[in-house]
Amino acid sequence: MTEVEVKKPQERLQERFTQVVNSLQRLHVIDESQGYSREPGSAQEQVLAELQQTVTELHSADIAFILEGLPLDERLTVWQLVRVESDGDILLEVSDAVRETLLADMDDHEIIAAAKELDVDELAELAPELPHDVVYELIEALDAQQRDRVRSALSYEEDQVGSIMDYEMVTVRDDVALEVVLRYLRRLKELPDHLDKLFVVDHEGYLKGVLPIKRLLVNDPEKKVAEIMADDPVTFHPDEDSADAAQAFERYDLISAPVIEKSGRLVGRLTIDEMVDVIREESEEEVLSRAGLREEEDIFASVWKSIANRWAWLAINLITAFVASRVIGLFEHSIEKLVALAALMPIVAGIGGNSGNQTITMIVRAMALEQLSTGNTNRLLRKELGVAFINGIIWGGVIGVVAWLLYDYFALGMVMIAAMTLNLLLAAMMGVLIPMTMVRLGRDPALGSSVLITAMTDSGGFFIFLGLATMFLL
Amino acid sequence: MTEVEVKKPQERLQERFTQVVNSLQRLHVIDESQGYSREPGSAQEQVLAELQQTVTELHSADIAFILEGLPLDERLTVWQLVRVESDGDILLEVSDAVRETLLADMDDHEIIAAAKELDVDELAELAPELPHDVVYELIEALDAQQRDRVRSALSYEEDQVGSIMDYEMVTVRDDVALEVVLRYLRRLKELPDHLDKLFVVDHEGYLKGVLPIKRLLVNDPEKKVAEIMADDPVTFHPDEDSADAAQAFERYDLISAPVIEKSGRLVGRLTIDEMVDVIREESEEEVLSRAGLREEEDIFASVWKSIANRWAWLAINLITAFVASRVIGLFEHSIEKLVALAALMPIVAGIGGNSGNQTITMIVRAMALEQLSTGNTNRLLRKELGVAFINGIIWGGVIGVVAWLLYDYFALGMVMIAAMTLNLLLAAMMGVLIPMTMVRLGRDPALGSSVLITAMTDSGGFFIFLGLATMFLL
Numbered sequence: 001m002t003e004v005e006v007k008k009p010q011e012r013l014q015e016r017f018t019q020v021v022n023s024l025q026r027l028h029v030i031d032e033s034q035g036y037s038r039e040p041g042s043a044q045e046q047v048l049a050e051l052q053q054t055v056t057e058l059h060s061a062d063i064a065f066i067l068e069g070l071p072l073d074e075r076l077t078v079w080q081l082v083r084v085e086s087d088g089d090i091l092l093e094v095s096d097a098v099r100e101t102l103l104a105d106m107d108d109h110e111i112i113a114a115a116k117e118l119d120v121d122e123l124a125e126l127a128p129e130l131p132h133d134v135v136y137e138l139i140e141a142l143d144a145q146q147r148d149r150v151r152s153a154l155s156y157e158e159d160q161v162g163s164i165m166d167y168e169m170v171t172v173r174d175d176v177a178l179e180v181v182l183r184y185l186r187r188l189k190e191l192p193d194h195l196d197k198l199f200v201v202d203h204e205g206y207l208k209g210v211l212p213i214k215r216l217l218v219n220d221p222e223k224k225v226a227e228i229m230a231d232d233p234v235t236f237h238p239d240e241d242s243a244d245a246a247q248a249f250e251r252y253d254l255i256s257a258p259v260i261e262k263s264g265r266l267v268g269r270l271t272i273d274e275m276v277d278v279i280r281e282e283s284e285e286e287v288l289s290r291a292g293l294r295e296e297e298d299i300f301a302s303v304w305k306s307i308a309n310r311w312a313w314l315a316i317n318l319i320t321a322f323v324a325s326r327v328i329g330l331f332e333h334s335i336e337k338l339v340a341l342a343a344l345m346p347i348v349a350g351i352g353g354n355s356g357n358q359t360i361t362m363i364v365r366a367m368a369l370e371q372l373s374t375g376n377t378n379r380l381l382r383k384e385l386g387v388a389f390i391n392g393i394i395w396g397g398v399i400g401v402v403a404w405l406l407y408d409y410f411a412l413g414m415v416m417i418a419a420m421t422l423n424l425l426l427a428a429m430m431g432v433l434i435p436m437t438m439v440r441l442g443r444d445p446a447l448g449s450s451v452l453i454t455a456m457t458d459s460g461g462f463f464i465f466l467g468l469a470t471m472f473l474l
Numbered sequence: 475m476t477e478v479e480v481k482k483p484q485e486r487l488q489e490r491f492t493q494v495v496n497s498l499q500r501l502h503v504i505d506e507s508q509g510y511s512r513e514p515g516s517a518q519e520q521v522l523a524e525l526q527q528t529v530t531e532l533h534s535a536d537i538a539f540i541l542e543g544l545p546l547d548e549r550l551t552v553w554q555l556v557r558v559e560s561d562g563d564i565l566l567e568v569s570d571a572v573r574e575t576l577l578a579d580m581d582d583h584e585i586i587a588a589a590k591e592l593d594v595d596e597l598a599e600l601a602p603e604l605p606h607d608v609v610y611e612l613i614e615a616l617d618a619q620q621r622d623r624v625r626s627a628l629s630y631e632e633d634q635v636g637s638i639m640d641y642e643m644v645t646v647r648d649d650v651a652l653e654v655v656l657r658y659l660r661r662l663k664e665l666p667d668h669l670d671k672l673f674v675v676d677h678e679g680y681l682k683g684v685l686p687i688k689r690l691l692v693n694d695p696e697k698k699v700a701e702i703m704a705d706d707p708v709t710f711h712p713d714e715d716s717a718d719a720a721q722a723f724e725r726y727d728l729i730s731a732p733v734i735e736k737s738g739r740l741v742g743r744l745t746i747d748e749m750v751d752v753i754r755e756e757s758e759e760e761v762l763s764r765a766g767l768r769e770e771e772d773i774f775a776s777v778w779k780s781i782a783n784r785w786a787w788l789a790i791n792l793i794t795a796f797v798a799s800r801v802i803g804l805f806e807h808s809i810e811k812l813v814a815l816a817a818l819m820p821i822v823a824g825i826g827g828n829s830g831n832q833t834i835t836m837i838v839r840a841m842a843l844e845q846l847s848t849g850n851t852n853r854l855l856r857k858e859l860g861v862a863f864i865n866g867i868i869w870g871g872v873i874g875v876v877a878w879l880l881y882d883y884f885a886l887g888m889v890m891i892a893a894m895t896l897n898l899l900l901a902a903m904m905g906v907l908i909p910m911t912m913v914r915l916g917r918d919p920a921l922g923s924s925v926l927i928t929a930m931t932d933s934g935g936f937f938i939f940l941g942l943a944t945m946f947l948l
Contacts, residue, residue: 009708009722010715014844061725069846071853182691191688193727196670213687214665217656234483241484248483250754251535253667253747255729272746273727279750280724283757287839293832299840300853303860310832310861314825318869321824322876328817335809335816342809342816343802346932349820350795351788358767358784365761366773370488372543379545379774386777387784395792402796458820 016058017066023051024074052081060086064093067102071300076105087114092122097298097305099129108134120146121166121268124153152238152267161245162238164278165259165268168192171199172225174208179221181211194271196255200229207258207266209233235260236270245270246278247369286368286446313451320455324349327459331466334474340407341469344416347399348465352423352457355391359384359431360453364446367435381432388428392421411473419465423457426464430456490532491540497525498548526555534560538567541576545774550579561588566596571772571779573603582608594620595640595742598627626712635719636712638752639733639742642666645673646699648682653695655685668745670729674703681732681740683707709734710744719744720752721843760842760920787925794929798823801933805940808948814881815943818890821873822939826897826931829865833858833905834927838920841909855906862902866895885947893939897931900938904930 027047031037037044055063055078063082067075067090079102082090087106091099091114103111111134115123120142127135127150139147149167156162170191172181181198185191198211209229219228234252236245236259248254249272259268297309328335328345335342363380366372372380396417404413434452435445501521505511511518529537529552537556541549541564553576556564561580565573565588577585585608589597594616601609601624613621623641630636644665646655655672659665672685683703693702708726710719710733722728723746733742771783802809802819809816837854840846846854870891878887908926909919 008711008714009726010718010844059726065725065843068843069840071850185691186693189692191692194670194729195688196668196729213691214669217659217687218663218665219660237482240482244484250747250750251539252483252533255668255670255746272729272750273724276724276746276750276753279753280757283754283761284839287757287760287835293836297836299836299846300857303857303864306857306861307864310829311865313832314828314865314869317825317828318821318873321821322873324824325817325821328820329814332813332817336813339806339810339816340803342813342819343799343806345816346802346820346823346936347792347795347799350798350932351791354788354791355784358787361761362767362771362773365758366543369539369542370484372773376545383774383777383780387780390777390781391785391788395788399792399796458824462820 013062013065016054016062017069019054020051020066020070020078023047023054024070024077027051027077048077048081051078055081056083060089061093064090068094068098068298072101072302075101075300079105084110084113085117088117088122088126091126092118095298096129097301101298103129108137112137116141119166119168120149121153121164124150124163127154156238159242160238161236161240161242161259161270162268164242164274165236165238165270166192166274167268168195169199169258169266169269170195171201171266172211173202174200174224174226174229176225177221178216178219178223178225178228181216181225182221194256194273197233199258199266199269200225201266205266206264207235207260210258233258237262238267242275242278243282246275246282249275250279289447313448316448316451320451320458323455324458324462327462328466331462331470334466334470337474338412338469340403340409340412341466344403344412345462345465348416348419348423349458349461351395351399351420352427352461353454355388355424356427356431356453356457357450359387359428360435360449363432363435364449367439367445377432377436381429384428384432385425388424389421392424393417396420396424412469415465415468415472419461419468422464422468423461426460427453427457487536487539490528490536491543493528494525494540494544494552497521497528498544498551501525501551522551522555525552529555530557534563535567538564542568542572542772546575546776549575549774553579558584558587559591562590562592562596562600565600566592569772570603571775575772577603582611586611590615593640593642594623595627595638598624598637601628630712633716634712635710635714635716635733635744636742638716638748639710639712639744640666640748641742642669643673643732643740643743644669645675645740646685647676648674648698648700648703650699651695652690652693652697652699652702655690655699656695668730668747671707673732673740673743674699675740679740680738681709681734684732707732711736712741716749716752717756720749720756723749724753763921787922790922790925794925794932797929798932798936801936802940804937805944808940808944811948812886812943814877814883814886815940818877818886819936819939822890822893822897823932823935825869825873825894826901826935827928829862829898830901830905830927830931831924833861833902834909834923837906837909838923841913841919851906851910855903858902858906859899862898863895866898867891870894870898886943889939889942889946893935893942896938896942897935900934901927901931 027044030043030047034043038048039045063086067078070078087110091102094102106114108131111130115126115130115138118126123138139150142150153163170185170188172184196213198213198216199207200209200211202208209231210233211225211229215228234248234254234257236257238259238261249257254272256269256271258266259270261267293309297306363372399420400413400417403416404410430453435449438445501518504517504521508517512522513519537560541552544552561584565576568576580588582605585604589600589604589612592600597612613624616624627637644659644662646658670687672687672690673681674683674685675681683705684707685699685703689702708722708728708731710731712733712735723731723744728746730743730745732740733744735741767783771780837846873894874887874891877890878884904927909923912919
């Protein structure tokens with residue numbers, strides 16, 4: 001990767017984005033007035049040349065950013081102006097949804113030309129999205145070691161360390177002097193990115209320690225590597241969960257770390273840039289899955305793609321809403337007699353849902369950070385029930401008084417307080433028990449948590465409120 | 475910071491956590507059976523000595539992790555066993571809520587002893603949480619330059635680069651040879667963390683470029699710094715938004731970067747570890763504020779603290795729920811005549827809320843990444859309305875048929891379809907317009923987005939469904 005040349009990064013990028021949008025606008029205007037043309041000598045060609053000039057000067061991550069922010073047709077116009085050498089890098093940077101649209105626009109030759117510029121680990125990252133025969137051809141073109149590495153990377157799950165590690169390790173022996181190491185590095189001409197430590201291995205490739213560049217720089221060049229290396233570094237295994245690895249990177253402020261097999265043999269390297277991506281993706285997934293989106297959506301995706309991305313949770317929600325509706329159906333006679341119940345029941349259900357979501361969000365977060373074991377259930381449950389009880393009395397009291405005054409019916413106000421309190425207690429209990437149960441069953445506690453808790457507090461709230469009303473008011 | 479000594483980081487940490495919990499358990503059992511005592515010679519003292527042994531071996535980030543996962547009384551037992559030298563680091567690592575509980579347990583002397591171990595930027599980070607006279611005493615103890623730096627850091631907002639930059643820059647002149655630089659570094663004995671580049675400044679402190687350590691290592695030692703430095707590096711300003719800086723770090727895979735004043739004078743340094751914290755905090759805030767929690771909560775916080783953290787959104791929700799209830803109140807006569815309406819109306823409102831939340835989540839995300847300008851409003855609106863219309867016909871159709879069969883009333887089914895479609899269209903429109911308007915007003919589009927959209931789709935859904943029913947069925 002070349003050195004970046006940007007000054008106030010965020011502002012300059014926004015400027016470039018605006019430039020690109022303006023050029024595309026002008027192109028569109030000319031197309032409208034003079035008819036569509038991309039021929040040499042046309043007015044459009046000039047605009048395109050300008051646009052290409054702008055794009056060529058950009059870092060591939062910036063081009064990726066701009067492509068993601070453009071509607072499909074404009075995106076492809078820009079994509080065709082990008083130089084082949086950058087294609088591979090850009091494909092790695094864009095979101096999955098946008099990558100799909102870019103790949104769909106390329107023929108096999110273009111894809112192969114782009115992918116040839118990539119490192120082995122990058123190729124492995126892209127491979128699952130490429131046509132099979134393209135992958136085959138690309139792998140055939142590699143030497144035996146690289147081919148093994150691609151195959152190995154592809155054998156791990158997307159969320160395992162093995163699939164995101166790179167192979168750009170610089171290794172040294174522990175019996176050489178630092179001076180020798182410095183000479184060795186100088187001979188390499190170019191060093192990999194994120195090189196903050198060298199890996200010290202024995203002649204069979206087993207990791208014996210790491211030599212931080214910092215120590216290499218400050219110590220006497222005559223010292224031996226063995227004297228100054230760190231011999232118990234943080235290491236990872238290829239089958240480890242990459243989210244765990246990212247947490248360790250964050251906790252220990254790592255920049256790079258060796259990946260070793262169970263036997264202790266060095267097989268790869270993890271770097272902070274990959275870990276930052278993992279952290280970002282993880283949090284995105286959490287936000288999206290709470291809202292019932294299956295994956296990050298290309299904001300300019302077609303209507304049909306969007307529907308496919310969103311339908312599953314809408315369907316689940318339809319079922320839970322239907323169940324809640326049948327609960328109300330049980331009490332139709334009560335509502336006929338006292339129609340105020342119909343107006344008041346959504347309040348009980350709504351506040352319960354809000355409160356339950358607060359509880360479950362907090363607990364799912366703590367579980368994601370692995371700070372909460374199922375052993376704490378009782379203590380937490382007591383606390384949440386306490387919060388719910390007090391909130392029930394306070395907010396139930398407020399709304400109970402309002403209901404009493406509004407309908408001039410004291411007993412209705414009392415039922416409201418009781419129902420609010422009971423539904424908040426239900427919300428608290430479910431907010432603790434749902435994620436705890438999910439974890440015991442080996443499931444992800446975040447997935448569907450919001451839908452599940454809302455389903456409970458809706459059906460539960462209607463049942464409690466209408467049930468109490470039927471018992472005490474009719 | 476010392477070198478970390480952990481092997482399978484996540485597993486080993488969980489082991490230690492379990493060890494700590496077991497020791498605390500044993501302590502509790504002895505207290506119960508033999509009476510509370512912490513005297514020398516007591517059985518408890520042995521357990522505590524063991525516990526201290528375990529804790530002392532841990533990295534401060536690991537101790538922070540364990541403290542966050544313990545209930546208050548046990549947390550303080552462990553906290554009292556931590557060595558004073560680590561106190562400061564640990565206070566920086568724990569969440570705000572947990573830090574508060576730890577500080578509350580320390581007297582001024584202990585706080586001062588802990589804070590004295592910190593760097594200037596770390597001290598500035600902690601200062602707002604400390605008692606005023608403690609801060610005063612700490613600042614008095616600094617030399618003039620450090621005092622200025624602390625004051626300067628405190629003058630920036632929490633979300634500005636100036637408040638999180640550090641001062642551990644290693645600077646060199648551009649007219650010296652690399653050999654000289656290498657000798658200079660060796661004389662420093664210890665280099666700052668995350669040092670991947672040296673900053674090249676002139677004699678007045680203006681930044682002229684950066685010298686990546688990688689280049690220093692591979693180039694001929696006789697070359698001059700000016701020959702191999704990068705003279706247009708990514709730089710930041712102290713008043714820049716730290717979230718913007720974090721995005722730039724992510725995009726350009728930076729490890730450290732210079733912070734310069736408008737004039738070009740070098741004033742500080744940003745490092746990837748701070749940026750990772752920014753990314754993590756940002757995403758946490760998003761998740762929490764959606765659920766209506768003001769800040770990250772200590773999961774073992776007292777009941778009253780939890781109530782204070784959560785009350786605001788519950789109150790807002792109570793108001794919006796009350797409005798929705800009044801909308802239903804308008805149609806009490808219709809419900810009296812056809813009580814099925816009461817059972818069906820939550821379905822219309824619920825699906826609308828779910829769908830609106832999907833739209834708004836996606837748009838708020840795109841806006842946070844600054845990929846979406848208010849100029850795209852029309853295009854997006856058209857797409858979302860398209861998705862809503864099709865979803866309305868499909869899911870409205872499903873539930874309409876169910877309602878028709880259930881109540882044996884064809885027209886009711888038709889009203890159901892129409893109401894579902896209209897409410898989904900309303901949800902889509904509001905899902906696009908609410909965040910767009912927030913941004914035009916200069917507000918954060920995420921804050922309260924979920925409450926606002928749900929309020930619209932609840933009141934709107936009830937109004938549409940009951941209104942249509944009143945017009946066509948009664």
